Amino acid sequence: EAGVAQSPRYKIIEKRQSVAFWCNPISGHATLYWYQQILGQGPKLLIQFQNNGVVDDSQLPKDRFSAERLKGVDSTLKIQPAKLEDSAVYLCASSVTGEGQPQHFGDGTRLSIL
Amino acid sequence: AQSVTQLGSHVSVSEGALVLLRCNYSSSVPPYLFWYVQYPNQGLQLLLKYTSAATLVKGINGFEAEFKKSETSFHLTKPSAHMSDAAEYFCAVSARSGSARQLTFGSGTQLTVLP
Numbered sequence A: 001e002a003g004v005a006q007s008p009r010y011k012i013i014e015k016r017q018s019v020a021f022w023c024n025p026i027s028g029h030a031t032l033y034w035y036q037q038i039l040g041q042g043p044k045l046l047i048q049f050q051n052n053g054v055v056d057d058s059q060l061p062k063d064r065f066s067a068e069r070l071k072g073v074d075s076t077l078k079i080q081p082a083k084l085e086d087s088a089v090y091l092c093a094s095s096v097t098g099e100g101q102p103q104h105f106g107d108g109t110r111l112s113i114l
Numbered sequence B: 001a002q003s004v005t006q007l008g009s010h011v012s013v014s015e016g017a018l019v020l021l022r023c024n025y026s027s028s029v030p031p032y033l034f035w036y037v038q039y040p041n042q043g044l045q046l047l048l049k050y051t052s053a054a055t056l057v058k059g060i061n062g063f064e065a066e067f068k069k070s071e072t073s074f075h076l077t078k079p080s081a082h083m084s085d086a087a088e089y090f091c092a093v094s095a096r097s098g099s100a101r102q103l104t105f106g107s108g109t110q111l112t113v114l115p
Helices: none
Strands: A005-007 A010-013 A019-024 A031-037 A044-050 A053-056 A065-068 A075-079 A088-095 A109-113 B003-005 B010-014 B019-021 B024-026 B032-038 B044-050 B056-058 B064-068 B073-078 B087-097 B100-105 B109-114
Touching: A005 A088, A010 A019, A019 A088, A019 A109, A031 A075, A044 A065, A044 A075, A044 B100, A053 B100, A075 A088, B003 B087, B003 B100, B010 B019, B019 B109, B024 B073, B024 B087, B032 B064, B032 B073, B044 B056, B044 B064, B044 B073, B073 B087
Parallel strands: A010 A109, B010 B109
Antiparallel strands: A005 A019, A019 A075, A031 A044, A031 A088, A044 A053, A065 A075, A088 A109, B003 B024, B019 B073, B032 B044, B032 B087, B056 B064, B064 B073, B087 B100, B087 B109
16 A cells, blocks of 8 residues: 655745645545644644545644645645745645544655745 | 643663653543654654553554553553664544544654664
8 A cells, every 4th residue: 555645855945935745645545634843843733634625724824824635635735935934844644534543644845944 | 622741852771671651641532542653754653553442552563552541641662672663752642623633742752772
């Protein structure tokens, strides 16, 4: 079974530029998550999708972050404009629907803001 | 709201020694609990999960964890550490928040294994 695919693995941009990350979840996983992991911290949920609908985006900084999952499969997360504090690893995860189902993570995109 | 506390941001053990990584949770409802491991430049890999069946849960790579409701703890153990166990370990609690079931992570424990 193929795992969660993310690209790019690394990205370096200057502040105020825009950047986009892509995620392809495990086949058949209806739920998709985007997390931000700042160095030395645990992942923090940004947004959760169920198929192509948003279930929770309460911690997404909507003035600069956006995400979509138009066809209920792959997803993109965008930051525009980027700030220095956005430097982090952005992790995508997916799971099947149901109580207690574990999330499966991709290897993440490491974003550095100069 | 749920929260997770991992005691000790860094733990060092000698190869062959017992590994004990501590996790305490706070949840208003019976939770699902998970331990994940993260190797450098990789995503999180599931070690084990507790979903209200047996309180002693066995996972991959020889790890296990015991759910203790009275202590609100879910500590991770391994009888004998191996060099390959060096990584960062995250405890997480899954509980319902509104219409969604959310995963809340602890801040992680970096495990160093000394030769």
